Amino acid sequence: MKNYMKLTFSALIVLIVLMSWTMPENNENWKQLFNGKNLKGWTVLNGTAKYKVENGEIIGTSEMGTPNTFLVTEKYYGDFILEYEMKMNEGLNSGVQIRSNSLPEYRNGRVHGYQVECDDSERAWSAGIYDEARRGWLYPLEYNKSAKNAFKKGQWNSYRVEAIGNSIRTWLNGIPVTNLVDDLTAQGFIGLQVHSIGKNTTLAGKEIRWRNIRIMTDNLEENRMEMPQEVTEVSYLKNSLTEREQKEGWKLLWDGKSTKGWRGVKLENFPEKGWHIEDGILVVESADGAESGNGGDIVTVDRYKNFVLEVDFNLTEGANSGIKYFVQGNLNKGEGSAIGCEFQILDDKKHPDAKKGVLGNRTLGSLYDLIPANGSFYDKNLRDKRFNGIGSWNRARIEVNGNNVVHYLNGIKVVEYERNTQEWQALVNYSKYQQWDNFGNFEEGHILLQDHGDEVWFRNIKIKPLD
Template sequence: MMTEQLKPKLKLLLGACASVLLLLSCNQEPKDDTPWISLFDGKTLNGWTQLGGIANYAVRDNSIVGTTVHNTPNSFMTSEKKYGDFILELEYKVDSSMNSGIQIRSNSFPHYQDGRVHGYQIEIDPSDRAWSAGIYDEGRRGWLHPLTDNPKAQAAFKQNDWNHYRIEAIGDTIKTWINDVPAAYLIDDKTAEGFIGLQVHSIGENQQEGTEIIWRDIKILTDSLSKYSRKSPLTPVITKNSLGTSELEQGWEMLWDGKTTAGWRGARLDEFPEKGWEINDGVLTVLASGGGESEAGGDIVTKEKYGDFELKLDFRITEGANSGIKYYVDTDLNKGPGSSIGLEYQILDDARHPDAKLGNHEGSRTVASLYDLIKADENKHMNPIGEWNTAHIISKDNHVEHWLNGMKVLEYERKSDDFKKLVSESKYEKWPNFGESETGHLLLQDHGDRVSFKNIKIKPITK
């Protein structure tokens, strides 16, 4: 039987125990019930493949260790599985002299710059610039979302210590956090799926070989993403019909603003056609008219003329469609029926349109060819009907290149004897000095079929 004298002491003891338990409970981190899937078993590189350069990768202390070597391009340890929508978390520690990154939705295709790894990169940047967790487009457009205007995220990086990344890629939206601080918020629809990659950046001869970057606790979530996705307080950077930081620095300009007809007119009109073309959700579309003159809006051209230039745009065709991008166009030529006269980057459904088997040389009217003059490389890669493709034209000092989806498919010399011979054997032989103008308009063709365009940008090249 407990004496009256012992009861107060017992109450004090129980109270002290309760306080200790409460303190321990408060200090405990909340349990993470997210059904993560580990991408790294802590012991081997099973499920991963190295691409690009020959930097050293090894497993040590339940971590992947990347080590720099001289005389090699960027190296990537890539997941063998591809991922579309996901939430990814990992930790890394990086040598303060290195640059690195986490590739997401990235790819390596034979047709793209001989297999070069390209795609979104979540930057690892221990330099004074401190853009860690910003978003770079490796092997393509360069910087999309630097941390120039996010000092909190810049300050969140921990030098010579472990840093934690959270990366959400859901639909066209990519969001990042560094050590739980919101870093980047990007809306971009360039690539929907690809591998995860751990980059060891190339180094110069004056940099120390053997520096390390270490990754651990790499885990991914691919189901129930709406349940686990976090809101970001940041204002999103939207790339559709706009320029990235690197593009602006390189001198690119938007040729179409994504909203209006500013800068464009009908090839035979003073203003933009009143019918036949539509602008909807940042996409410029020539409508199907079946070739009927009453329904067609006709070709459209830039109001400005251009000499040396680089042009990039995304195009999307419908089944059996025919269109084109013309350059060095003189709208004062050919006042009669047909399209305005200029050199043409052909846009075509090669599998279904009869033009694919026609031309001065068979195949010289296939997609990305110099229409009726030079056939594009047979190994070119064209995305399926309904998907976007990227056309790229470079014209400098009369040397011209056509690119399709990152692959150079033809090149030629304007005004050369070989070029003039091709013209003399083509449908253009009746036009004096065809394709030899110093400047001209750029043209998007109305050929009676539904074809869409976006992200139309130009870099004038000054001599």
């Protein structure tokens, strides 16, 4: 009986703490963004979906034949802490824009910027950060899978957003979700989204509700909540490391301004042609698609064994390139690229290589000519890959821990394999690499950026050695 009373009392304390977090408090730092009566201070942009006020709630209703519709604040905000409650009918997708803009010169005024997601789907990415009409997903919940259960379908959900400097952090129903570092946009409006539904008649007339929308713009540091260390920090700062990354052992593989630490794969120095640096971007120049037909591949001066590698890349139309690891400079003594395991970088729609190989194992994100990216037939635990598009930045991540290797594309795991096994050797024997002894089984090697004769941009090249 005593144990039961102790358990009940503990549960009651937890409930009180959660309720105190979600309920409005009388604090002079908070300002109401919504007066509970009308839409004064708000305006509608882009679409024609309707918004109304009932019982102290803003209600948005989905409508066929309209693009995304946004109800946005007339006032702009930079640094702030935002809290709101949100409830959404089943099957819809929505979110709240922060630091967002609508500019005539950008896609004819289309709303763009950071969006705090409200996701009713199976993937469960609510409170992740999406970059609306710009770069796509910045913080999908594959970075923080433990937070996927925070969202309550068909019920009121309490969100907290802290946007302070280059840090954007979110909580959902008291659970920490997103820890993002990004400095692309410093201020903008706050907006409530009714997502387009196309011609889907089953979603027409469904509702999204918001209430208790409040913001704090003063005394932010003393009101910040602690973000647990186990929540992954994801940074998009250009060619620089955050304080946390430095403490965790990350190092820049490229400093963003020189060729230090890199050389031509068959040279003692960096290539004199075929590559150049422009505004913090490392560019491999076009050579009409000829493999190593210009400056040739470049590799790190150092060799690496166990590591986590991240590289941001931007493809031109029809381009082909790759990131190779376990590269042994002396394997291929003839023409063409150096030999190593390759994270394929490719325009799947326009480059013919996407249709070659076996079951798509030469497409973007694949372990080139060996394992296709995100084939659910291969591993049902892998999600469909997400490509941000030609002309947009995408992030490759390669994790090597002994014989286990994983590929990620834009935060989503797309390939995982074990080296030095019979299964691995069978894959190699059925590939173009069968002629190379011990392919993929070397303990260490160089990291390589490929010159495949197409223009591709690289930046934010960083590594965390695990040894």
